[in-house]
Structure formats: C-alpha cells, structure tokens
Amino acid sequence: MPTFMRRGTVAAAAALLTAFAAACAPGSSDDKPESKAPAAVSTDVAKAGNVTLTVWDQEVQGGQKKQIEELNKRFQAKYPNVKINRVSRSFSDLQKTLRLALSGSNPPDVVEANQGYASMAQFVKAGMLLPLDSYDQAYGWKKRYPKGLTDLNSVTDGGKLIGQGKLYGVSLNGEIVGLFYNKEKLAKLGIQPPKTWDEFEQALAAAKGKNEIPIAFGNVEKLPAMQLYGIVQDGVNNKEAVRNLVFGSGGSWTDGPNVQAAQRLGDWAKKGYFTKDANSIKWDDTPVNFAKGDGVFLFGGTWWAPDLADKMKDKVGFMLPPAPQAGAPTATMGGESLPWSITSKSKNPDVAAAYINFITSPEAMDVSVETGNLPALAAAKQPDQPLQKEITAAWGELSKNDGITPYIDYATPTFTDAFGGPLQELIAGRKSADEVMKAAQDDYDAFQKKK
Amino acid sequence: MTTVARHKTRKSGGEAPAPRQARVESRPPGEPRRIGWLYVLPALLVYGAFLLWPLVRGAQFSLYDWDGLGTATWAGASNYTAIWSDPVLRGAFGHLLVLIVFYAVLPCCIAFLLVAVMSRSKIHGLAFFRTVLFLPQVVAMVAVAVAWRWVYSADGPVNTVLGWVHALGLPDWRRGWLGDFTFALPAVGIVGTWVGIGLAMVLFLAGVQRIPRELYEAARIDGAGAVREFFAVTLPALRRELAVALTLTTIMAIRNFDLIYNATEGGPGDATKVPAYEVYNRTFNTGEVGLGCAVGVTLAVLAFVVTAGIRRLVEGKDA
Numbered sequence: 001m002p003t004f005m006r007r008g009t010v011a012a013a014a015a016l017l018t019a020f021a022a023a024c025a026p027g028s029s030d031d032k033p034e035s036k037a038p039a040a041v042s043t044d045v046a047k048a049g050n051v052t053l054t055v056w057d058q059e060v061q062g063g064q065k066k067q068i069e070e071l072n073k074r075f076q077a078k079y080p081n082v083k084i085n086r087v088s089r090s091f092s093d094l095q096k097t098l099r100l101a102l103s104g105s106n107p108p109d110v111v112e113a114n115q116g117y118a119s120m121a122q123f124v125k126a127g128m129l130l131p132l133d134s135y136d137q138a139y140g141w142k143k144r145y146p147k148g149l150t151d152l153n154s155v156t157d158g159g160k161l162i163g164q165g166k167l168y169g170v171s172l173n174g175e176i177v178g179l180f181y182n183k184e185k186l187a188k189l190g191i192q193p194p195k196t197w198d199e200f201e202q203a204l205a206a207a208k209g210k211n212e213i214p215i216a217f218g219n220v221e222k223l224p225a226m227q228l229y230g231i232v233q234d235g236v237n238n239k240e241a242v243r244n245l246v247f248g249s250g251g252s253w254t255d256g257p258n259v260q261a262a263q264r265l266g267d268w269a270k271k272g273y274f275t276k277d278a279n280s281i282k283w284d285d286t287p288v289n290f291a292k293g294d295g296v297f298l299f300g301g302t303w304w305a306p307d308l309a310d311k312m313k314d315k316v317g318f319m320l321p322p323a324p325q326a327g328a329p330t331a332t333m334g335g336e337s338l339p340w341s342i343t344s345k346s347k348n349p350d351v352a353a354a355y356i357n358f359i360t361s362p363e364a365m366d367v368s369v370e371t372g373n374l375p376a377l378a379a380a381k382q383p384d385q386p387l388q389k390e391i392t393a394a395w396g397e398l399s400k401n402d403g404i405t406p407y408i409d410y411a412t413p414t415f416t417d418a419f420g421g422p423l424q425e426l427i428a429g430r431k432s433a434d435e436v437m438k439a440a441q442d443d444y445d446a447f448q449k450k451k
Numbered sequence: 452m453t454t455v456a457r458h459k460t461r462k463s464g465g466e467a468p469a470p471r472q473a474r475v476e477s478r479p480p481g482e483p484r485r486i487g488w489l490y491v492l493p494a495l496l497v498y499g500a501f502l503l504w505p506l507v508r509g510a511q512f513s514l515y516d517w518d519g520l521g522t523a524t525w526a527g528a529s530n531y532t533a534i535w536s537d538p539v540l541r542g543a544f545g546h547l548l549v550l551i552v553f554y555a556v557l558p559c560c561i562a563f564l565l566v567a568v569m570s571r572s573k574i575h576g577l578a579f580f581r582t583v584l585f586l587p588q589v590v591a592m593v594a595v596a597v598a599w600r601w602v603y604s605a606d607g608p609v610n611t612v613l614g615w616v617h618a619l620g621l622p623d624w625r626r627g628w629l630g631d632f633t634f635a636l637p638a639v640g641i642v643g644t645w646v647g648i649g650l651a652m653v654l655f656l657a658g659v660q661r662i663p664r665e666l667y668e669a670a671r672i673d674g675a676g677a678v679r680e681f682f683a684v685t686l687p688a689l690r691r692e693l694a695v696a697l698t699l700t701t702i703m704a705i706r707n708f709d710l711i712y713n714a715t716e717g718g719p720g721d722a723t724k725v726p727a728y729e730v731y732n733r734t735f736n737t738g739e740v741g742l743g744c745a746v747g748v749t750l751a752v753l754a755f756v757v758t759a760g761i762r763r764l765v766e767g768k769d770a
Contacts, residue, residue, distance in 0.1 A: 096735045099519050122738060126520035220630060220718060277605055279719040280630020414737045417539075421720040428632055428719065 054108040058094040063306040063372035109346040112338035116410030125159030130342040131166040135353040153339040163247035169339025174376040176334040180298040214273040216295025218281030222420025230333040233261040239331040253440040262433035306372040309387040329401035418443030513744035530745035543724045553640025554704035558647030566655040585649035596713030603628035651696040658692035694765040
C-alpha cells in the first residue's frame with residue numbers, strides 16, 4: 001500500500017509537470033491570424049457561391065434592432081446566395097464575450113468592435129481584425145465619410161495609437177451626448193433652453209429653488225459620470241486638447257481646464273443639482289425617471305431618444321450643450337455607433353466587406369431614419385418626429401463645425417474604474433477635484449508607459 | 452445538503468487507510484484492486500477535465516502578463532506581488548475580511564442564540580420556522596441580489612421605515628444604501644448574514660437534538676443558569692457542527708461573486724470590490740488575465756488554509 005500510494009503521488013506529480021511543460025505560454029499558439037490585408041479583393045458577391053456570414057452585433061434596442069433586421073433582410077434579398085447568421089447581444093455582454101470569441105479558432109466574420117484602447121486597439125494589437133484599406137479602395141468609404149469619423153475607427157500598427165493609422169471598421173449611426181430637457185417643466189419655471197453655461201447654471205438654480213430635480217442622474221456604473229464629465233469638459237476646454245488627451249497624443253488630465261470641469265461637477269453635486277443618491281441609481285433607470293417627471297434636464301446619448309420620444313411625446317426636447325463662449329461653435333462628446341469590422345480569420349472577407357458596404361450605404365442611412373435612428377451620414381429621407389428632427393439638426397451642426405470629441409473611456413483599458421470610481425467619490429463629496437484628476441492621470445501615465 | 456455530506460466523507464476518508472490496508476493484504480498482491488480505478492474513471496475524467504486542468508492552467512496563466520488576446524509574456528511572480536502592491540486589490544482583500552465577519556461569524560452567533568432559545572423551550576410549528584429560516588439558502592443568489600437591491604433602493608422598504616422613524620422626530624437616516632461609500636459594504640454583508648443564518652441554524656438544531664437530555668438535567672441540578680448551561684453543555688457538543696457551519700459560510704464569503712456582481716458591481720468607487728469579483732473584472736473587463744488568475748489562485752489557497760484552520764481551531768488537533 002505505501003509503495004502504491006507513493007507511486008500514485010509520483011505519477012500525479014509527473015502528469016502535472018508534463019501538463020505544465022506541454023501547455024505552452026498562453027496566446028502563443030501557432031494559429032496567430034494573418035493580419036495582412038488580402039492581396040486581391042473582389043466586390044462580386046454573387047460569384048462567391050453559397051456563403052453563411054456570421055455577424056455579431058449589439059443592436060438589441062427597439063429602433064436599432066428594427067434597423068439591422070431590415071438591412072439584413074434587404075441584403076439577403078439582393079444576394080440570395082448569402083445567408084446571414086445574426087447573433088445579437090447587449091453592449092456590455094458583447095464587450096465581454098467578444099474577447100473570447102475573437103481569440104477562438106472560429107470567430108464570427110463581422111463583429112461590432114468598440115472603438116478605443118480597451119477594445120479595438122487591443123484586437124488590432126493581437127492581429128484579430130482585418131485592415132480595411134484595400135476594401136476602402138474598392139468601396140470608397142473614406143470618401144463617403146468625413147475624416148473625423150473614419151479616424152475614430154482607425155488604429156496604427158500594433159495598436160499603438162487610436163485616431164489615426166489603418167481603417168478597421170465602418171459605422172452606421174451617429175451618436176451625440178447632449179442635453180434632453182422637459183419642455184413642460186421649463187415652461188412652468190419660465191426658462192428658455194439655456195444658450196450659455198451661465199444661463200444653464202441659472203436654470204439649475206431656479207429648478208432647485210422650485211423643488212424640482214435639476215439634473216436626472218444615475219451613476220451605479222461609473223460610466224455615466226464619465227460622460228457627464230466629458231460634456232462639461234467640452235464646455236471649458238478646447239476640443240483639440242480633449243481629442244489629443246483621449247487619443248493619448250498629448251496633454252494631461254491635471255491641466256487647468258480639466259480640473260475646472262471636475263470642479264463644476266463637484267459643485268453641482270454639493271448644491272444638490274443631481275438626483276439624490278445618484279451613485280445608487282442605475283443608468284438605465286435615468287431616462288425612465290426623467291420621463292416620469294423626475295428631472296428638468298438629462299444629459300444623455302441620442303440612443304435614448306426613441307424611448308424618450310415614445311414615453312414623453314412632444315414634452316421632450318434635445319439640444320447641444322452650451323458652447324465654451326457665447327457664439328462659439330459647440331463641441332460635445334459623441335461620434336458614431338460601434339464600427340462593423342471584419343475578423344482576420346473570416347473565410348469570406350470579400351462578402352463581409354460587401355455586407356459592411358451595404359449596411360453603410362445611402363440606402364442604409366434612409367433605413368436608419370425610417371426606424372427612428374440618427375444616421376451617421378445625412379440621409380435623403382427626413383425625419384418627421386419632432387425630437388428626431390432636433391437631433392438631426394444638432395448632428396448637422398456638429399458635423400459642420402467638426403465639433404465631436406471622443407468618449408473618455410477610450411483613453412485606457414482601465415479608465416472606467418480608475419477615473420469613474422473617483423468621480424463617484426467626487427459626487428459623494430468625498431474627494432476634491434484635484435484628487436480625482438490626479439487619480440485619472442496616474443492611470444493614464446501607467447498605461448502610456450506600458451503602451 | 453450535499454456539501455455537508457461531502458465534507459463528512461472527506462473527513463472519514465482521512466481516517467480510512469488502516470482498515471483498507473488490512474483488506475489489501477488479505478488478497479494476492481496487485482491482482483484485482485486496480486479495477487477500482489475503472490469504477491472511478493468516469494468521475495475522475497470529468498473532475499480532471501473541468502476542475503484539475505483549469506486549475507493547472509489558471510496557475511500557469513497567473514505567471515504571465517496576458518491581455519487574453521495576444522501573446523503572453525513571462526511575468527514570474529510579479530502578478531502575486533501586484534496583489535499586495537495594488538491598492539484596489541489590497542482593499543478587496545480587506546473587504547473580504549469584513550465580509551467574513553458578516554457572512555460567517557454573525558450568522559453562527561445569531562444561529563446559536565436562536566438554537567439556545569429553541570433548545571430550552573418547546574416551540575410549536577418548529578418545522579415551519581426552520582423552513583422559513585432556511586429558505587434564503589435555497590433561493591438563487593441572483594434572485595437574492597435583485598430582491599435586496601429593491602429592499603435597499605431609494606424608495607424601498609428600508610427607506611420607507613426610516614421615513615416613518617424620521618417622522619417621529621429622529622434624524623433622517625434615509626439614503627441610497629448600495630450607492631453609499633460608507634454603508635454599501637455592511638449593506639451587502641447583512642444580505643450575507645441573512646443567507647447564512649438558516650444554514651447554520653439547521654446544522655446546530657440537528658446537533659442539539661443529539662445532546663442527551665440528561666446532560667442538561669445534570670447541569671441544572673448543579674445550579675447552572677441558561678448562560679452557563681449553554682457554554683458548558685450546548686457549545687462543546689456542537690463543536691463539529693460549528694466547524695462545518697463556519698467552513699461553509701466562510702467559503703461562501705471567499706467566493707462571493709454573484710451577490711456583489713448583481714447588487715453593486717463593486718461600486719460605488721471600489722467600496723464593495725472583493726477578490727472574487729476582481730478575478731472576473733480583471734480577466735474579462737480590463738484584460739489583465741494573468742493578474743485575475745493570480746487573484747484566483749490566491750483565493751483557492753486562502754480557502755484551503757481557512758478550512759484547515761477552522762477545523763483545527765474548533766475541533767481540536769485530533770480532528
């Protein structure tokens with residue numbers, strides 16, 4: 001028995017050791033995808049034979065879901081030899097599963113990969129996405145879109161820098177984080193929609209004075225505070241400075257205007273301008289509460305517009321946040337919806353490219369309007385619903401003035417925790433603006449060093 | 452209650468070798484015994500493929516710097532030192548200590564109190580109370596988290612009651628509990644206490660029923676009061692049950708992910724981050740797979756140490 005026991009232990013230990021030796025370093029497998037672009041591209045889908053295209057998207061919400069279903073239907077009608085296998089997940093679920101799916105041996109053909117250092121840059125670094133430049137020559141996406149929008153979907157070799165380099169995706173919808181307001185409440189308070197930050201401050205004070213909640217806000221997820229910060233930052237800092245900072249090509253989070261923006265947030269919190277205990281309210285509940293009448297203003301993305309219009313009818317209005325100086329063009333956070341990218345291991349990159357071209361065509365922009373969304377490019381169709389009209393006008397103004405700044409969470413892969421967490425403390429009155437911005441800068445420095 | 456059963460078999464397994472050895476020697480050496488491996492083979496394969504192999508790979512990953520996508524680079528023990536040097540992770544282990552109090556120590560104390568009361572008097576409908584108190588154990592943790600999120604919400608029951616209290620002239624204690632930097636962790640802890648009480652109580656009740664009534668009578672004749680009786684008779688007799696309860700609830704605290712993930716996502720700030728949540732967060736959200744695995748391995752070791760420690764402490768060295 002003792003010898004048997006010992007022999008068993010030795011065998012187990014040996015097995016464990018062999019396992020260790022046999023298992024090579026994680027991620028160093030030989031099937032590292034070719035990140036080179038294909039030599040010759042074909043735009044002839046009909047010749048591709050019977051193809052099943054697997055597409056992973058995050059278009060699960062009402063209008064967006066309708067939009068992509070309609071586009072998929074039309075694409076398959078146009079090319080009967082192509083069958084689209086659609087897999088859709090919510091934004092945050094897709095973020096988590098995409099990493100695993102892409103590193104597998106049989107990833108989807110087309111995926112919506114979020115911009116920024118946390119997603120797209122890492123995927124590019126690992127060689128998992130196909131550079132689209134050769135397809136761009138065939139389809140002319142860079143001519144179709146303004147430079148600001150294609151830059152946002154570009155990454156330099158090795159995932160070093162975002163905002164420049166090769167093109168890795170094309171987006172369908174536009175996004176603005178702006179200011180929703182309750183028209184009825186503003187009228188009752190006797191206030192006009194504010195044109196400057198001073199007027200906005202006055203409006204907030206007036207609302208507070210009448211026992212209204214000035215700003216509907218829910219911040220369990222930390223990301224909402226970062227979007228709010230970004231808007232305020234665009235109201236005090238120069239848009240070029242913000243872009244350089246987020247893209248990692250210059251500037252510091254502890255620069256004067258950036259601290260000033262945090263200061264303003266802290267002041268609002270201190271004066272009780274936010275929904276009480278905002279840190280314990282879910283982001284998704286914010287528009288619900290706002291629609292119920294809890295809040296005069298709501299900072300939020302245009303992705304909430306279809307739902308708000310549905311619930312509030314003509315009581316809800318949308319405007320761009322005030323400009324830094326009166327009369328100057330406004331800048332605000334936003335950009336485009338998640339870009340559609342092709343994976344390096346896709347067996348049908350030509351068909352995938354044709355699909356991406358189709359869902360970003362002028363026809364697709366019309367479908368976007370019809371389904372209540374904001375198309376990235378001006379569509380021939382005009383929206384007929386008032387809120388959607390206001391949003392389309394705002395998008396037109398932003399595009400004309402080149403006034404879109406990138407989302408702040410693009411800055412580092414850990415920024416939501418490293419900056420969003422301290423922002424929660426700022427809102428709870430536990431940290432000063434200086435401390436918060438220093439925490440952001442520390443994380444930013446650490447990432448720049450690693451890059 | 453398979454977990455309890457498993458625990459007990461593990462223990463008796465440790466004492467088993469002697470009789471088994473005798474049986475082996477009564478047979479021709481090396482002949483039919485190995486067939487035993489065939490019997491356990493299916494279970495062993497599953498166990499190996501889904502438990503041992505991931506464990507080995509996890510331990511291996513923890514020695515690399517890996518974003519989960521590209522090629523990993525050798526990191527040596529740096530991920531393990533990072534657990535100590537990273538203030539967020541260090542904080543997470545601190546929160547774990549607090550939660551162990553709420554998840555393990557408090558439920559056992561409260562359950563003892565309940566059992567002490569129950570063992571002294573006959574209660575009608577005992578089965579009913581037992582079921583009600585045990586119920587939280589049966590409900591899925593996700594459901595528990597969702598329910599308690601409502602209980603703690605701005606207009607949930609806790610704040611409603613505190614509103615009445617405020618109306619009586621006391622200070623206004625209402626707040627968003629799970630979003631409050633000071634109270635979020637205790638608030639989550641209380642949920643753990645609520646879940647743990649039932650388990651500890653059912654275990655203790657079973658143990659108390661085994662204690663001979665004569666011991667209590669003897670104690671009373673010797674003039675022991677309720678408190679004395681508890682420490683002289685009930686507590687020593689329940690040592691084994693206490694060890695099981697403490698082990699199970701502590702392990703529940705150590706691997707507490709679902710409650711945190713569903714109730715607070717580690718927030719506000721880092722106030723309710725625990726190591727088990729960070730394993731997930733670092734691996735899937737921030738792309739620090741090596742670090743996530745290092746935290747996981749540390750947790751596994753911690754669970755082993757704590758389990759062994761509790762057994763020694765409560766059951767004595769011979770156990």
